[in-house]
Amino acid sequence: MNILIIGSGSVGIGLGTSLLSQNANVSFLASEKTAEAMRKNGVERTGLFKHYSFKPEDFTVYDSYTQIKENSFDFVLVSSKTTANDDISRKLDENRHILKDNFTILICQNGFGNDEPFLRFFKTSEVYCARIITGFTRPKRNVSEVTVYTEPILLGTLQNEDINHLQPIADMITASGINCELTQDLDKYLWAKMLYNCTLNPLGAILDVTYGKLTENEYSKALMDSIIEEIFSVIEASPYTTLWDSADDYKKVFYSKLVPDTYNHYSSTHQDIKRKIRTEIDTLNGKVIDLAEKYDVDVETNRIIYKLIKAIESEF
Numbered sequence: 583m584n585i586l587i588i589g590s591g592s593v594g595i596g597l598g599t600s601l602l603s604q605n606a607n608v609s610f611l612a613s614e615k616t617a618e619a620m621r622k623n624g625v626e627r628t629g630l631f632k633h634y635s636f637k638p639e640d641f642t643v644y645d646s647y648t649q650i651k652e653n654s655f656d657f658v659l660v661s662s663k664t665t666a667n668d669d670i671s672r673k674l675d676e677n678r679h680i681l682k683d684n685f686t687i688l689i690c691q692n693g694f695g696n697d698e699p700f701l702r703f704f705k706t707s708e709v710y711c712a713r714i715i716t717g718f719t720r721p722k723r724n725v726s727e728v729t730v731y732t733e734p735i736l737l738g739t740l741q742n743e744d745i746n747h748l749q750p751i752a753d754m755i756t757a758s759g760i761n762c763e764l765t766q767d768l769d770k771y772l773w774a775k776m777l778y779n780c781t782l783n784p785l786g787a788i789l790d791v792t793y794g795k796l797t798e799n800e801y802s803k804a805l806m807d808s809i810i811e812e813i814f815s816v817i818e819a820s821p822y823t824t825l826w827d828s829a830d831d832y833k834k835v836f837y838s839k840l841v842p843d844t845y846n847h848y849s850s851t852h853q854d855i856k857r858k859i860r861t862e863i864d865t866l867n868g869k870v871i872d873l874a875e876k877y878d879v880d881v882e883t884n885r886i887i888y889k890l891i892k893a894i895e896s897e898f
């Protein structure tokens with residue numbers, strides 16, 4: 583099985599090394615600087631679970647589509663930030679000769695509806711998504727460190743397609759030490775992740791605090807309650823569902839378990855702003871706003887939070 587990883591960052595190198603550990607034929611499409619580091623020093627997975635290290639001759643790195651031969655890949659894993667999806671989906675379409683017949687694109691990102699840019703060019707039976715709550719960081723350009731594990735990585739479809747052909751990918755990731763399963767209910771799990779990320783990520787970035795700190799005063803708590811309630815109204819108005827029946831049920835788990843478990847964590851949105859790069863707000867609260875418009879739901883707090891992040895980004 584030939585696998586191409588597009589987006590060779592924390593998640594991309596983390597998944598790529600996991601698949602390499604099971605003797606999969608893995609290639610990375612990386613920016614010039616990252617490709618250079620990988621060609622020189624190989625790739626590594628460190629942190630929780632088993633550590634793996636691969637020499638440059640164990641995998642292939644491309645820094646341009648022009649270097650890739652025709653008919654090369656069965657699977658493409660997209661693990662860039664969602665801000666690159668417009669670019670990646672367009673380039674993959676322009677270079678579709680690198681894909682074999684019956685190829686599969688698997689999008690490994692936060693947010694909801696990340697398959698949509700790809701569905702402009704590819705069929706619903708060709709595009710799948712993952713829900714990842716394993717934490718990965720990239721201490722060096724060629725190294726992924728597994729920092730947090732709570733639940734298995736989940737693979738599935740948002741388009742009601744058959745998912746059985748994803749099983750070999752899930753099995754290899756599991757065999758590498760990070761549990762990975764298929765689910766028929768991916769939308770439920772992605773909305774659960776959306777609830778968590780949309781509530782904590784932008785607010786933590788705006789106020790420059792950890793997840794836990796946000797629960798320590800009544801003002802940020804009131805904002806988070808409102809974000810959660812609005813997202814539940816959107817889910818209820820849409821065809822989607824999530825793991826809890828009501829905003830109140832979710833809030834109980836959120837304040838008693840989810841936040842305490844990640845109390846000292848700074849959100850990826852916070853980290854993006856510190857790095858002065860565009861955040862993934864469009865596929866988080868921005869997606870909530872899009873759906874709210876479609877289903878005529880009031881999401882005023884999400885709108886304000888969204889505008890504040892956009893205002894910060896406009897300075898970059």
Ligand SMILES: NC(=O)C1=CN([C@@H]2O[C@H](COP(=O)(O)OP(=O)(O)OC[C@H]3O[C@@H](n4cnc5c(N)ncnc54)[C@H](OP(=O)(O)O)[C@@H]3O)[C@@H](O)[C@H]2O)C=CC1
Nearest residue numbers: 589590591592593613616661662663666691692714717718
């Ligand atoms: N890290 C984590 O713990 C988790 C992350 N996620 C989600 O996974 C996704 C990836 O996150 P993460 O790995 O942390 O991000 P990183 O910033 O570590 O990696 C992103 C990678 O994408 C590359 N890239 C940037 N632009 C493009 C482009 N146009 N085409 C191809 N590649 C590009 C970057 O290049 P370069 O090498 O030059 O930087 C980098 O290698 C995000 O959606 C994130 O929200 C989900 C759960 C956990």
Ligand SMILES: CC(C)(CO)C(=O)C(=O)O
Nearest residue numbers: 715716717844849850851
């Ligand atoms: C890393 C993780 C999983 C936080 O728990 C996350 O989703 C984020 O920071 O955006």
